[in-house]
Amino acid sequence: MSVVPCSDPAPGDAAGCAAVETVLVPRRRDIGGMEVGRVLPSAQGQMIGPFIFFDRMGPVRFGPHQAEDVLPHPHIGLATVTYLLDGTMTHRDSLGTAQVITPGAVNLMTAGRGIVHSERHDARVKSAGGTLSGVQIWLALPEAREDGPPDFVHAAADALPRVEDGGLSARVILGTAFGARSPVPVASPAVYVDACLAAGATLPLDAEHEERALFILDGEVEVDGTAFAEGRMLVIRNGLSTQARARTTARVLLLGGAALDGPRYIWWNFVSSRLERIAHAREAWRQGRFDLIPTDRDTFIPAPDDGPGRPRAQRPRGV
Numbered sequence: 001m002s003v004v005p006c007s008d009p010a011p012g013d014a015a016g017c018a019a020v021e022t023v024l025v026p027r028r029r030d031i032g033g034m035e036v037g038r039v040l041p042s043a044q045g046q047m048i049g050p051f052i053f054f055d056r057m058g059p060v061r062f063g064p065h066q067a068e069d070v071l072p073h074p075h076i077g078l079a080t081v082t083y084l085l086d087g088t089m090t091h092r093d094s095l096g097t098a099q100v101i102t103p104g105a106v107n108l109m110t111a112g113r114g115i116v117h118s119e120r121h122d123a124r125v126k127s128a129g130g131t132l133s134g135v136q137i138w139l140a141l142p143e144a145r146e147d148g149p150p151d152f153v154h155a156a157a158d159a160l161p162r163v164e165d166g167g168l169s170a171r172v173i174l175g176t177a178f179g180a181r182s183p184v185p186v187a188s189p190a191v192y193v194d195a196c197l198a199a200g201a202t203l204p205l206d207a208e209h210e211e212r213a214l215f216i217l218d219g220e221v222e223v224d225g226t227a228f229a230e231g232r233m234l235v236i237r238n239g240l241s242t243q244a245r246a247r248t249t250a251r252v253l254l255l256g257g258a259a260l261d262g263p264r265y266i267w268w269n270f271v272s273s274r275l276e277r278i279a280h281a282r283e284a285w286r287q288g289r290f291d292l293i294p295t296d297r298d299t300f301i302p303a304p305d306d307g308p309g310r311p312r313a314q315r316p317r318g319v
Contacts, residue, residue: 017223017224017225017226017228017234018224018237019205019223019224019236019237019240019242020223020224020226020228020234020235020236020237021235021236021237021238022042022046022234022235023228023232023233023234023235024039024040024042024213024232024233024235025039025231025232025233026038026039026056026231026233034057034058034060034062034068034132035058035060036055036056036057036058037055037056037231038054038055038056039054039055039056039215039233040052040053040054040137040233041053041266041314046235046314046316047140047211047259047260047264047314047316048211048212048213048235048255048256048257049188049189049190049191049209049210049211049212049255049256049257049258049259049260049316050139050140050141050186050187050188050190050257050258050260051137051138051139051190051213051255051256051257052078052138052139052140052264052266052271052314053078053136053137053138053266054135054136054137054215054233054255055135055136055137056135056215056217056231057132057133057134057135057136058086058087058131058132058133058134059085059086059131059132059133060131060132060133061129061130061131062121062125062129062130062131062132063129064127064128064129065126065127066129067121067125067126067129067130067132068121069118069119069120069121070089070118070119070120071118071299071300071301072092072116072117072118072292072293072296072297072299072300072301073116073117073118073269073300073301074111074114074115074116074269074270074281074284074285074290075109075111075114075115075116075117075269075270075271076111076112076113076114076115076146076269076270076271076272076277076278076281077111077112077140077141077146077147077264077270077271077272077273077277078111078138078139078140078141078271079108079109079110079111079138079139079141079186079187080107080108080109080111080117080136080137080138080139081106081107081108081136081137081138081139081173081174081192082101082106082107082109082119082134082136083104083105083106083107083134083135083136083137083173083194084101084102084103084104084105084132084133084134085103085133085134085135085217086103086131086132086133086134087103087125087130087131087132087133087134088100088101088102088103088122088125089101089119089120089121089132090119090120090121090122091107091109091117091118091119092117092118092119092120092293092295092296093109093115093116093117093118093150093152093293094115094116094117094150094290094291094292094293094294095115095150095151095152096294097109097117097152098295099152099154101119102156102157103134103157104157104160104171104194105154105155105156105157106153106154106155106160106173106174106182106184107152107153107154108152108153108154108155108174108184108185108186109150109151109152109153110141110148110150110151110152110153110187111141111150112141112145112146112147112148112149112150112151113146113147113148113149113150114150114281114284114290114291115150115291116290116291116292116293116300117293118293118296120296135215135253137192137255138271139186139187139188139190140260140264140271140314141187141188141271142187142188142260142261143261143262143273145187146272146273146277147277153184153185155182155183155184157171159183160172160173160182160183160184161180161181161182162180163177163178163179163180165178166198166201167197167198167199167200167201167246168195168196168197168198168201168202168203169195169196170193170194170195170196170203171193171194171195172191172192172193173192173193173194174186174190174191174192175189175190175191175192175209175257176191176208177191177193177208177254178193178204186257188257188258188260189209189210189257189258190209190255190256190257190258191208191209191212191254191255191256191257192253192254192255193253193254193255194251194253195251195252195253195254196249196250196251197219197221197244197246197249197250197251197252198246198249199246199247199248199249199250200245200246201245201246202243202244202245202246203221203243203244203245203246203252203254204241204243205223205236205241205242205243205244205254206241207238207239207240207241209256209257209258210238210256210257210258210259211238211256211257211258211259211316212235212236212254212255212256213233213234213235213236213254213255213256214233214234214236214244214252214253214254214255215232215233215234215252215253215255216228216229216230216231216232216233216234216250216251216252217230217250217251217252217253218230218249218250218251219246219247219248219249219250219251220246220247220248220250221244221245221246221247221250221252222244222245222246222247223242223243223244223245224242227247230250236256259316260316262316263314263316264314265278265314266314267282268282268303268304270282282303285303286302286303
């Protein structure tokens with residue numbers, strides 16, 4: 001993970017924007033024939049509000065017989081949010097859910113005390129090829145809800161509120177923004193917005209939410225006179241109101257929310273405020289004690305061999 005600290009702004013320095021605390025640059029890796037850019041967790045161990053994991057998936061074009069499925073695997077202590085920009089996948093989980101994920105729709109799966117899920121391509125994409133582009137995030141759950149019951153919520157693209165203002169067109173994926181509220185329930189105060197900007201248009205970055213970051217999907221944006229290219233996550237200073245202006249046609253994701261109630265440990269697909277809870281989940285998966293997916297039981301991803309040991313603690317900013 002590349003991290004550019006911005007604690008000492010200097011005029012003309014690309015890392016010296018007074019409104020931006022840190023610039024995070026994704027670490028690229030190949031997963032299942034698809035390039036993924038991992039932005040969170042960062043080398044500094046920061047969460048942005050409840051956001052503890054952020055993967056930019058693709059964009060990728062699969063050739064025939066190149067698309068690989070995400071096999072069944074477990075989660076605890078978090079909620080996953082899958083948001084596609086292009087392509088489709090089918091989500092299945094141990095609650096019995098089977099849901100096709102389409103661009104602009106939201107899949108929010110709350111793991112709580114434990115859930116197993118898979119995401120698979122359809123037979124046409126596997127045989128003939130296709131495209132995929134999107135973002136996978138995890139929201140760490142408040143401590144009181146870490147061991148709650150698992151749940152799944154799907155919201156179609158047309159169920160999400162849209163905000164139009166001149167050259168700004170925004171969809172509120174989670175939480176509240178610009179006077180609109182997403183119908184998707186969240187466990188703690190959060191914001192997640194997909195915004196398209198015409199060249200010259202602005203996106204308000206007010207202080208409604210305690211912690212905020214802006215990820216640039218496409219194009220180039222300017223904050224306080226400093227330009228930033230696509231693929232960067234700009235961590236906005238707490239309590240500061242500013243705006244992002246599109247230098248070109250741009251698409252950005254605004255994310256954040258209230259700081260979580262303490263540090264979280266993260267190991268493999270497990271997040272918890274307690275190390276012993278992660279160790280318990282590891283053994284439960286290895287011993288086959290998780291509920292399985294009714295229609296997807298024959299394959300799975302094994303747990304890594306190294307065990308949780310001392311999983312890295314991810315601390316909210318300022319804690």
